Amino acid sequence: xxxxxxxxxxxxxxxxxxxxxxxxxxxxxxxxxxxxxxxxxxxxxxxxxxxxxxxxxxxxxxxxxxxxxxxxxxxxxxxxxxxxxxxxxxxxxxxxxxxxxxxxxxxxxxxxxxxxxxxxxxxxxxxxxxxxxxxxxxxxxxxxxxxxxxxxxxxxxxxxxxxxxxxxxxxxxxxxxx
Amino acid sequence: xxxxxxxxxxxxxxxxxxxxxxxxxxxxxxxxxxxxxxxxxxxxxxxxxxxxxxxxxxxxxxxxxxxxxxxxxxxxxxxxxxxxxxxxxxxxxxxxxxxxxxxxxxxxxxxxxxxxxxxxxxxxxxxxxxxxxxxxxxxxxxxxxxxxxxxxxxxxxxxxxxxxxxxxxxxxxxxxxxxxxxxxxxxxxxxxxxxxxxxxxxxxxxxxxxxxxxxxxxxxxxxxxxxxxxxxxxxxxxxxxxxxxxxxxxxxxxxxxxxxxxxxxxxxxxxxxxxxxxxxxxxxxxxxxxxxxxxxxxxxxxxxxxxxxxxxxxxxxxxxxxxxxxxxxxxxxxxxxxxxxxxxxxx
Numbered sequence: 406x407x408x409x410x411x412x413x414x415x416x417x418x419x420x421x422x423x424x425x426x427x428x429x430x431x432x433x434x435x436x437x438x439x440x441x442x443x444x445x446x447x448x449x450x451x452x453x454x455x456x457x458x459x460x461x462x463x464x465x466x467x468x469x470x471x472x473x474x475x476x477x478x479x480x481x482x483x484x485x486x487x488x489x490x491x492x493x494x495x496x497x498x499x500x501x502x503x504x505x506x507x508x509x510x511x512x513x514x515x516x517x518x519x520x521x522x523x524x525x526x527x528x529x530x531x532x533x534x535x536x537x538x539x540x541x542x543x544x545x546x547x548x549x550x551x552x553x554x555x556x557x558x559x560x561x562x563x564x565x566x567x568x569x570x571x572x573x574x575x576x577x578x579x580x581x582x583x
Numbered sequence: 584x585x586x587x588x589x590x591x592x593x594x595x596x597x598x599x600x601x602x603x604x605x606x607x608x609x610x611x612x613x614x615x616x617x618x619x620x621x622x623x624x625x626x627x628x629x630x631x632x633x634x635x636x637x638x639x640x641x642x643x644x645x646x647x648x649x650x651x652x653x654x655x656x657x658x659x660x661x662x663x664x665x666x667x668x669x670x671x672x673x674x675x676x677x678x679x680x681x682x683x684x685x686x687x688x689x690x691x692x693x694x695x696x697x698x699x700x701x702x703x704x705x706x707x708x709x710x711x712x713x714x715x716x717x718x719x720x721x722x723x724x725x726x727x728x729x730x731x732x733x734x735x736x737x738x739x740x741x742x743x744x745x746x747x748x749x750x751x752x753x754x755x756x757x758x759x760x761x762x763x764x765x766x767x768x769x770x771x772x773x774x775x776x777x778x779x780x781x782x783x784x785x786x787x788x789x790x791x792x793x794x795x796x797x798x799x800x801x802x803x804x805x806x807x808x809x810x811x812x813x814x815x816x817x818x819x820x821x822x823x824x825x826x827x828x829x830x831x832x833x834x835x836x837x838x839x840x841x842x843x844x845x846x847x848x849x850x851x852x853x854x855x856x857x858x859x860x861x862x863x864x865x866x867x868x869x870x871x872x873x874x875x876x877x878x879x880x881x882x883x884x885x886x887x888x889x890x891x892x893x894x895x896x897x898x899x900x901x902x903x904x905x906x907x908x909x910x911x912x913x914x915x916x917x918x919x920x921x922x923x924x925x926x927x928x929x930x
Contacts, residue, residue, distance in 0.1 A: 429791075432891075432895055435895065436891065438894075439626045439893060439894040440626075442626050442628055443626060445628050447630055448628065449629055449630050451630070
């Protein structure tokens with residue numbers, strides 16, 4: 406018969422020989438295979454202590470960025486919310502008052518900024534849409550939570566630590582990507 | 584009354600020995616369950632249980648605690664007394680085997696000579712057979728009393744499997760008895776320890792047959808049809824929970840240890856450490872070395888059991904019966920004839 410590929414093999418229909426019927430030799434062969442696995446390297450990553458490294462293009466939890474002087478970059482323009490295909494972002498804008506120049510960089514800022522992590526698909530379009538480099542996706546993921554409400558992250562959860570007052574946490578949160 | 588005067592020291596000595604043997608067996612059993620999981624893990628390139636305590640060494644205690652804390656359920660349609668009797672019987676039968684195993688040479692303590700064997704009966708091997716056959720009652724009673732179709736089927740499987748493989752096992756042993764000329768385990772081990780070759784040299788085929796049958800008797804994996812998870816839903820212990828389930832599971836491991844001890848005693852010299860002259864050290868130390876040697880042999884056999892379990896898949900039921908009746912029994916008969924012929928030729 407014409408075969409479609411050269412990988413086709415004729416099925417062996419010969420009755421088993423005495424040694425094959427004894428099974429013992431093949432069982433010992435199999436046991437040698439399992440025994441050799443005792444000396445193989447285990448691919449296991451012992452999770453809470455060891456963590457797998459994410460790839461450099463991994464898109465994880467959002468971070469609201471600050472500039473070098475520790476001021477929030479976000480101006481609540483709403484482009485990220487418009488770009489978001491999952492409609493996970495909501496924000497409310499407010500005007501910067503006198504004396505708040507060291508907190509907010511522009512004259513308008515986000516008084517409320519929420520991302521629903523259950524809706525978010527981590528596509529990164531908000532990062533691409535942002536004209537002020539105020540939001541980017543970090544290299545961690547949203548941890549488990551007991552309630553749905555717990556997955557709505559507000560500004561406290563998203564804002565990066567202040568580089569002036571808390572440099573170590575800032576560097577940690579910033580990661581290698583930004 | 585001279586009839587009633589007996590050696591109370593002997594009774595106490597034997598009682599202490601029994602308690603020690605039972606407790607150590609149960610402790611070793613606990614760690615065998617741990618060893619099983621570790622061996623399985625290592626053979627499958629996994630680390631295995633390693634969270635409870637250093638290297639996971641407290642895992643068996645956690646398992647035991649979990650089993651005890653679980654809710655005890657007795658199904659309403661179950662036969663209550665038999666349901667409770669089943670696991671107890673399985674455990675008792677597997678522990679009773681330890682009575683005739685010689686754990687070492689004599690120990691001299693407090694001016695007495697203490698044999699490290701609970702009972703040196705001259706029909707030790709027959710006794711083992713009787714007790715091992717009783718073990719299947721635990722499974723049968725448990726399976727029947729559960730009033731569950733799967734459990735009943737598994738009990739039937741266990742019974743027919745045990746009967747089929749006991750024949751070949753007995754025939755393999757008859758060949759061994761022809762060479763040793765004694766039914767007492769103490770004599771058999773002492774003969775091997777006295778500088779002769781181990782019996783496995785005279786009876787290689789008999790050993791393989793005995794080993795395979797022992798595996799079948801213990802319901803270990805290539806022959807674990809009574810508890811076939813994917814067709815019988817765990818079989819005879821399906822309705823069991825809490826420590827009654829634990830008893831069944833432990834009984835399997837105790838069985839494994841006991842058959843390892845029997846195999847080590849009958850075919851691999853028991854407490855005999857090869858290439859070592861026991862007379863060069865003090866008798867007590869020699870006895871302790873003997874106990875250690877036997878334990879090491881047991882551990883090696885238990886590892887072999889586990890190694891096979893995690894290598895070979897389960898037999899189909901007709902394959903099991905074919906192997907038992909059409910291969911094992913003829914082979915055992917052939918082995919018997921061969922042994923007889925060789926003994927005759929030598930004479």
